[in-house]
Amino acid sequence: MRVLWVINAPIPAAASAVGVVPSHFATWIQSAHAALAQEPGLQLSVAFPSPGNPREGSSDGTNYYTFPPVHVGHESNESKAIETLIRRARPNIVHIFGTEGGHALAVARVCAGLNVPFVVGLQGLSTTIAQHYTSGLHASVVHGATVRDVIKRDNLSQQARKYAVGGRAESETLRLTRHVIGRTTWDRAVAHQINPEAAYFTVPETLRPAFYDARWTLDACQRKSLFVSQGHYPVKGLHFVLQAMPLILERHPEAQLWVSGLPPRAPGLRGRLKQTRYATHLRDMVRTANLEEHVHYTGVLDEVSMRDQYLSSHVFLSASTVENESNSLSEAKLLGMPVIASYVGGVVDRIDHGRSGWFYQHDAPYMLAYYVDQVFRDDQRARTMGEAARTDSLLLNDPGRNARVLCDVYARILQNPAV
DSSP, rough: EEEEEEEESSSHHHHHHTTOOOOOOHHHHHHHHHHHHTTOOEEEEEEEOOOSSSSEEEETEEEEEEEEEOOOOOOGHHHHHHHHHHHHHHEEEEEEEESHHHHHHHHHHHHHTOOOOOEEOOSSOOOHHHHHHTTTTOHHHHSOOOOOHHHHHOHHHHHHHHHHHHHHHHHHHHHOOOOEESSHHHHHHHHHHHTTSSEEEEEOOOOHHHHHHHOOOOGGTTTTTTEEEEOGGGOOOHHHHHHHHHHHHHHHHTTTESSSSSSSSSHHHHHHOOOOOOOHHHHHHHTTTTTTEEEEOOBBBOHEEEEEHHTTTEEEEEEEEOOOOOHHHHHHHHHHEEEEEEOOOOGGSSOHHHTTTTETTTTTTTHHHHHHHHHHHHHHHHHHHHHHHHHHHHTTTTTHHHHHHHHHHHHHHSSSSTO
């Protein structure tokens, strides 16, 4: 079976094979690729958008291709290059990872025109992200703009509109397909509302290798520390976490919040000019609530450094305003950490409330503070919940099993591609 993956950014093996810079955001796809490459009888090719002339290379039995980036609304511009790529790869089936980029629609159109079976894998869904993008933010933040925002025409309201525009292309992509791969009730519901005729297949995620063997322990962590894996744009809900911090500090004045990534503003004039309106809002929240000594940014972390940050933290927080499945939450669970998550999107399928973690209403920071207090006060409960979370994740995120499930999906589609 010849399978062509179309992904949004190059995994390290792909970048090395064709001579481009790897992406730090495609590492979970790298894990899925490593697991699938072990399956007998499968020839895998991987394609991704990259500026410049199309490139081609191979490594360890996988062929890699690039094609020009495709902008939403201009999908027909690169249809010829994509058709050439697909004819070159000669796949029995094409797997499109994600619906967010313009290339997803371009590939779907070409596959439909060439009568090549394809399946669309759901990641984030722009159609719904736009609806929740600015939750909890005042109009002055949503519609305000820094110098950077004005130059780029990219303040929060404009960003939300871009998701809405992307959602229209996403909807056409999903209407073209007969087959969808997802992993949560939420993505199934959204896909079904757009295309109720498409067959839906459930394939759980394979996570990054560094998280399978390590184990969180209460004795080795920094007590009263909280970890949020992202906070640079509002969907991740960091503004709600900052609202919860004063409530947490009332009971636990030594509590510390760690956020993965760069701080809201780099030093100097250059940093100020590159700052977003959302970043200034976060900075103002920290200053107003006197949180300067309690909120810290880790800088950009690679896989191992990210794992170590989880292990050194007392509790993991997923505070998103909308989410499909949070891979960060799944990684924390796999390590056996206590986890607290907002009750949104597909995350609702990933925690058994009170057994493997706690849920709270995403715009109720007082409830987030309550559950943080519960973790900090009850060591035995923290350990028990972490163990339950790890047990669940070892089953759900098993690399070998998930690779076999995915191969079975491909075979079932090829047996009856018209359904």
